[in-house]
Amino acid sequence: MWKPNNPPPTPMPAENAWPQSQGSKVENSVAARVTGMPQQNPASIGKSITIKGEITGSEALHIEGRVEGIIRCNGAYLNIGPEASVQAKVEAREIVVRGSVIGNVSVTERIDIRSGGSLVGDVVAHSVSIEEGAYFKGSIDMRRPDQARRQEMPSSTSESARAATASA
Numbered sequence: 001m002w003k004p005n006n007p008p009p010t011p012m013p014a015e016n017a018w019p020q021s022q023g024s025k026v027e028n029s030v031a032a033r034v035t036g037m038p039q040q041n042p043a044s045i046g047k048s049i050t051i052k053g054e055i056t057g058s059e060a061l062h063i064e065g066r067v068e069g070i071i072r073c074n075g076a077y078l079n080i081g082p083e084a085s086v087q088a089k090v091e092a093r094e095i096v097v098r099g100s101v102i103g104n105v106s107v108t109e110r111i112d113i114r115s116g117g118s119l120v121g122d123v124v125a126h127s128v129s130i131e132e133g134a135y136f137k138g139s140i141d142m143r144r145p146d147q148a149r150r151q152e153m154p155s156s157t158s159e160s161a162r163a164a165t166a167s168a
Helices: 028-035 144-166
Strands: 041-045 050-057 061-062 066-078 086-099 100-103 105-113 118-121 123-125 128-131 135-137 138-144
Touching: 105 118, 123 128, 128 138
Parallel strands: 041 061, 050 066, 061 066, 066 086, 086 100, 086 105, 100 118, 105 123, 105 128, 118 135, 123 138
Antiparallel strands: none
């Protein structure tokens, strides 16, 4: 029987379905953001696995094995473990490199090359962090998010113009 002193619980709105962190200070580190996100465990490529080809997905990925080809983690976090060997073109939202990467890397937010990690190739990123003890050989193109959007728009506009000219 319902008692007026104990009202029924109100349902929690969908936007507040996940617990919020206490306090107003927001941590900006990759680890804090990834571990604080409500998501499933990342997909994993084990130490004894070798993949040759293309990996495409939109969820977090952890690599400990060997990958050759292309890795596209659209809008997702990629962790390259200490035992990993990657020879690929890599695209992701954020990348942490603890193992070996040979190939060009493009991230929309941040790349961290940790101590013991190595990257040989060109990097396009909003933010780059290279710890002492890490190895990097290549070029870095640090872009602001608004610059990336402006550079994408003219290319699509010029493609539309070319298509219109070709059909005329």
